Amino acid sequence: MNITAAKEILKTHVSKVTTLTEEQFDYIFSHFQYQQYKKGQTIITEGTPVNCEYFVLSGCLKSFFINDELKMFILQFAMPTWWTSDYNALYSRNKATVNVDCITDAEVLCLSNEDREKLCREIHHVEYFFRWRTNKGYVASQKRLLSFMNNNVRYRYEELMALYPELYNIVPKNLIAAYLGVSRETLSRLYTPEK
Amino acid sequence: MNITAAKEILKTHVSKVTTLTEEQFDYIFSHFQYQQYKKGQTIITEGTPVNCEYFVLSGCLKSFFINDELKMFILQFAMPTWWTSDYNALYSRNKATVNVDCITDAEVLCLSNEDREKLCREIHHVEYFFRWRTNKGYVASQKRLLSFMNNNVRYRYEELMALYPELYNIVPKNLIAAYLGVSRETLSRLYTPEK
DNA sequence: TTGCAGATGTGATGTAGATCACGTGATGGC
DNA sequence: GCCATCACGTGATCTACATCACATCTGCAA
Numbered sequence: 236m237n238i239t240a241a242k243e244i245l246k247t248h249v250s251k252v253t254t255l256t257e258e259q260f261d262y263i264f265s266h267f268q269y270q271q272y273k274k275g276q277t278i279i280t281e282g283t284p285v286n287c288e289y290f291v292l293s294g295c296l297k298s299f300f301i302n303d304e305l306k307m308f309i310l311q312f313a314m315p316t317w318w319t320s321d322y323n324a325l326y327s328r329n330k331a332t333v334n335v336d337c338i339t340d341a342e343v344l345c346l347s348n349e350d351r352e353k354l355c356r357e358i359h360h361v362e363y364f365f366r367w368r369t370n371k372g373y374v375a376s377q378k379r380l381l382s383f384m385n386n387n388v389r390y391r392y393e394e395l396m397a398l399y400p401e402l403y404n405i406v407p408k409n410l411i412a413a414y415l416g417v418s419r420e421t422l423s424r425l426y427t428p429e430k
Numbered sequence: 431m432n433i434t435a436a437k438e439i440l441k442t443h444v445s446k447v448t449t450l451t452e453e454q455f456d457y458i459f460s461h462f463q464y465q466q467y468k469k470g471q472t473i474i475t476e477g478t479p480v481n482c483e484y485f486v487l488s489g490c491l492k493s494f495f496i497n498d499e500l501k502m503f504i505l506q507f508a509m510p511t512w513w514t515s516d517y518n519a520l521y522s523r524n525k526a527t528v529n530v531d532c533i534t535d536a537e538v539l540c541l542s543n544e545d546r547e548k549l550c551r552e553i554h555h556v557e558y559f560f561r562w563r564t565n566k567g568y569v570a571s572q573k574r575l576l577s578f579m580n581n582n583v584r585y586r587y588e589e590l591m592a593l594y595p596e597l598y599n600i601v602p603k604n605l606i607a608a609y610l611g612v613s614r615e616t617l618s619r620l621y622t623p624e625k
Numbered sequence: 626t627t628g629c630a631g632a633t634g635t636g637a638t639g640t641a642g643a644t645c646a647c648g649t650g651a652t653g654g655c
Numbered sequence: 656g657c658c659a660t661c662a663c664g665t666g667a668t669c670t671a672c673a674t675c676a677c678a679t680c681t682g683c684a685a
Contacts, residue, residue, distance in 0.1 A: 300576055308579045310572060323569045355561070359554050366550070366561035373564055374518045376571040377505060381495055383578055384503045384611035387641075407662060416579035421642050423664055582671075602632060616672055618634055 236342055241269055241292050245344060248290075248316045252367050253360045263361060266350040272337045279321055279335040284328075287345045288320035289313070294341025295405050298333050299413065309414040312338070312402060318368065338406055388417045389425050431537055436464055436487050440539060443485075443511045447562050448555040458556060461545040467532045474516055474530040479523075482540045483515035484508070489536025490600050493528050494608065504609040507533070507597060513563065533601055583612045584620050 242264050249255065255263070267290070272278060278296065279285055289296070296313040298321065310333060313319035321333040325348055355362040382391055392415060396403055402411065412422040437459050444450065450458070462485070467473060473491065474480055484491070491508040493516065505528060508514035516528040520543055550557040577586055587610055591598055597606065607617040 300580070302580050306580075308576060310576065322565070323573070326565060326569065355558065359557065362554065362557045362561060363550065366557060366564060369561060369564045369568055370517070370521060373568040373571060374521065376568060376575060378518070380571060380575050380578065381503060381505065383575065385495070385497050385501075409662070418643055419663080420644080420665080424642090427665080604632070613673055614633080615635080615674080619672095622635080 236292060238269060241342070241344060244292055244316065245290060249364055253364045255358075255360055259358060259360070263354055263358070266354060267344040267346050270343050270345050272341045272343070274337055274340050277334065277336045278343075279331050279333065281331050281334050283331055285321045285324040285331045285348075287347050288318055288322070288325060288351065289335070290344040290346065291315050291317050291319065292342040292344060295338040295402075296335055296341055296343075297338055297410065298335045300333050307413045308416060309410060312399070312406065312414065314399070314401065318372075338410065383416065388415055388421060391415050392422065392425060431487060433464055436537070436539060439487055439511065440485060444559055448559045450553075450555055454553060454555070458549055458553070461549060462539040462541050465538050465540050467536045467538070469532055469535050472529065472531045473538075474526050474528065476526050476529050478526055480516045480519040480526045480543075482542050483513055483517070483520060483546065484530070485539040485541070486510050486512050486514065487537040487539060490533040490597075491530055491536055491538075492533055492605065493530045495528050502608045503611060504605060507594070507601065507609065509594070509596065513567075533605065578611065583610055583616060586610050587617065587620060 245264065245267070246260055249260070249263075272294075278289065279298075281301070291313045293315055296319055297309050298311045298313070298319050299307050299309045301307050311317075311319060313335075319335060321331040321335070323329070324331045324333070328348075351365065355365060382394060386394070392411070395411070395415065408422055409419040412419040415422065440459065440462070441455055444455070444458075467489070473484065474493075476496070486508045488510055491514055492504050493506045493508070493514050494502050494504045496502050506512075506514060508530075514530060516526045516530070518524070519526045519528070523543075546560065550560060577589060581589070587606070590606070590610065603617055604614040607614040610617065
């Protein structure tokens, strides 16, 4: 993908939420850095500082946490036009507690914390955009929490597949299980009849 | 509590995040409506439209969901200086799927969706404040989700009590259980030795 | 006073999902 | 083209928590 195509994707995404002049958008875009990653590559590593958030252009990322028993929990998948980072670390300027890596080859646009805050200060519409985006994330997170408390694995699996059918082909089942907070064995048994 | 005291609480809260002139804050405050509620009173009812979000001055609220089997799940407690509403309904202008009511007598400041958006448009620092606040909520929600997947009930109970010890005295155990996503019986048995 | 509703504890039993163990087939690096 | 690794399925067993049932205690309203 060339830079022009990347710019177009971001522009389309942002335009759905707020309006910017050509010059404003050019200025904003100049703060983003285009990056390419290979499948399996790590973008954010637990224990290291976090400087950027990432806008996905192509491919699929995951943000995940590994507990003491080395069990993995997936906080979020990130498909094209999604944003991801370790937001806790990013805003509090702590070291990452979460990892981000690539499920497939991926292209992203990277925006530093300082540049985001600068752009938010300089351009009111950018501040609006990020408020909107964070709000969407918050509502989605609350919904997921509720579904976690309320529904069993099977229901949550079907809910996820209905919402993001593209995950079915791209993401291996053990990662789906780690997102649903269930063992891969249980996920595998969901549709086997009782004996 | 008189209006002056209420105003001071909101002002202190907002000042921790952004700076406003006296006139700006007076203007902002004029959009809030002071309200008093009795213990047990309902503020937001499932199935009805939602127009406002609520800043808690005193007392304790809960936002909760009731599923088909009449089981209650608590999304959030709201103590003084916390904000609460059905944000999904509020932003998407749908009817509420969540209820909010009073665990104790409570005083709140109420801000309508329209007024919040108007203030955000008019005063850049207000937009900044709400972006900050939503971001904090998002990060907290992600943390809770992670704790849900990673930790057992006992750990989550101790985590909650460590974070908000005041809940221990104010909130009955069946509501704590509904927040932790566990039955009240299991919560009650947490510290009984194995027989 | 009486009596009712809410808050809490606790025994007995049921169950969803975890864990451990093992197998097969696919795949990708060298 | 070989071999290690990963993805996925499946049986046996274990366990945390749910559910149902019942008891106690408390505060409060008629």
